[in-house]
Amino acid sequence: MFKKTYLGAAFAALCFYTSPAPAATDADLQAIRAQIQELKQSYEQRIAQLEARLQTAEYQQTELKQTVTSTSRTDASASPAGEGTFNPAISLILGGSYGKLSQDPTIPATGFAMSANPGHSQGFNLGESELGISANIDPEYRGVATLALAPAGGVSVENAFVQTSALSNGLNLKFGRYFSGLGYLNEIHAHAWDFADQPLVYATLWNNQLGEDGVQLKWLAPTDTFIELGGELGRGRGFPGTDRTKNGAGSGVLFAHLGDDIGIEHSWRAGASLHQTRRDNAVSIDANNTLINNSFSGNSRTAGVDFVWKYSPDGNTANRYLKIQGEYFQRKESGVLTYDTALTNVTDSFANTQSGWYLQTVYQFMPHWRTGLRYDRLDPGSAQIGASNAGNVISNYAFNPTRTSLMLDYSPSEFSRLRLQLAHDNSRLGLPDNQFFVQYIMSLGAHGAHQY
């Protein structure tokens, strides 16, 4: 390209200089020849220079291409080719335990017969294996599914939700089936719990964890301090709600979280939440006679506060850290209670306020080793029972269920954990239970990032 233009120019110059030739003398001719020669040389030089520049440019370009292809080759080597390229992240949690209990785990905490009782398993148990699948759906959405494989067989959908990933201004929208954002522990999956079981207040008031089918909207304030507000509308299928078929929402949740660091060593988060649902014909076994079923219909409102504080020397959680957390929930229920649905069938008003809290601390005293202590306490409240049921249902047990748990766990890597747990469970009046658990939690495949 360059070569041609310059040759053309040289030719034109040659013509220009040769045209006055016929009128010239020998000396003139010689001078002209010398000039042409000079011109030719200088152009040749410049052409050679330009050619060299072109060559280096071309070389650099191919070199660049080579580095690009070599980096893309290293990228490609780590991911499978063909159809599998877009496979989502898959993780499988294998868990199991050995439990030694001295009381029947189906007996509920005193005063909480109408609440949930997920209980414990005795002897060797395969815990729930959890299969997690997640990926970006497109630039707008991310999908997550968590399937719980029960040891007896059967699969239940624990989580199956879609989350927006293209919203800005601190907004996050989630829909599908998810763990509610209330409290601190509710969103945390079982494999990331610090103890083998949930605190009593979660076990009784939320049946371990509140899962919802619905929509969640969260907003994060544009401040240096973490301020998050969220709301949920759901079907109300998770305890304390009762699944039903009707239009509209069956439950609502509001929550707010506040958090920050203090220096590089301390961090904290505090929160408050409200939950409301309606219970329709919620059947429970009578506290005094396991052959009798009662049924409750009414409103359930729960308010809670939670906090967590973490400390780590130099902020290096890989070596040592201390974590202290606590939560308090209070539930007010009011409606009608039917005593002995099968025979007596007496219905009258019922209202009660129950509450519970826990305080726990977990200390990683050296890399891979942690120990923890937890104290649980429940208040069954004093029920206001309509006159016709006053003789059937106990209103006040004058007893507060408590439990103290101590755990030690060892994690050889991020993907495996072995745990010992001792508990003195005094949640049932007159039936103290000394419990002992050994547990393993192993995670295979993709290992997603953990929440705070």
Added chain:
Amino acid sequence: MKKILFSLALTLLSTSAHAALNVFACEPEWAALTQLLAGDKVSIYTATGALQDPHRVEARPSLIARARKANLLVCTGAELESAWLPVILRESGNAAVRTGNPGNFEAARYVTMLETPGRLDRGDGDVHAMGNPHIQTDARNFIPVAEALSKRLIQIDPSNTLYYQQQLSQFNQQWRTAISRWEKQAAPLKGIAIIAQHRGFPYLNNWLGLIQVAELESRPGMEPSAAHLSLVLNQLQQHPAKMVLRAAYQDGRPSEWIAGRAHINAVALPYTVGGNAQAIDLFSLFDNTISQLLAGLK
């Protein structure tokens, strides 16, 4: 209550009135580089400290709040932050800094990665599919990263193009001079045998010609066990090494144990800006790294 609301409103106002680009730097070395390239045009938040293990940072609320306001995220990438950054990006509700958008800058994309594993098996320990992510230990890696980062700053904030270009050419000049100085100083280190506590120095070894003969972790990310340490000790008798290297954030005991028994030097390198009192910026980071390595020869 009124006072609280008032101060809350004030903080909201003051943050939105801030004109400079908000940069969220995952590690101190990228914060330092961004500062050199962008000066007062940016306001930088550094997510991790030099004494924190960058693999094991928690997705703290404060990090989520800072990522919410960020215009640009400057991180290593190559899965170094995979234990915490994805949660922060998801929870921050800030599409600008999500993976794939201009506001998300990963330094590892611009350097030649070392130790890209041929096979991915957790039985081999905590291996990174995209290669060893500790790229900041080779000073030469900062040149392509700086160039790409400068381009990214221009893309996000084109009104200051000229400034960013000037800063880059100034950085390039100073950095190249410094590299030739460091390479000259480090000449005696060429071919020296070393042990590493964690597989964190391949780029440093590759740059200065150090030869790593053993690792104290039997597999990356696994705590050095007594059995493996004595194995390394035996190995040292046949293939002696001059020193044992660790990063400032790592527990010093395994290094000190082996150093005491094998009569070699234990060297704690700053690893990043702020890793010790001397490493206050990128230049002093490498000054200190090389002087410590040279001291380790004795």
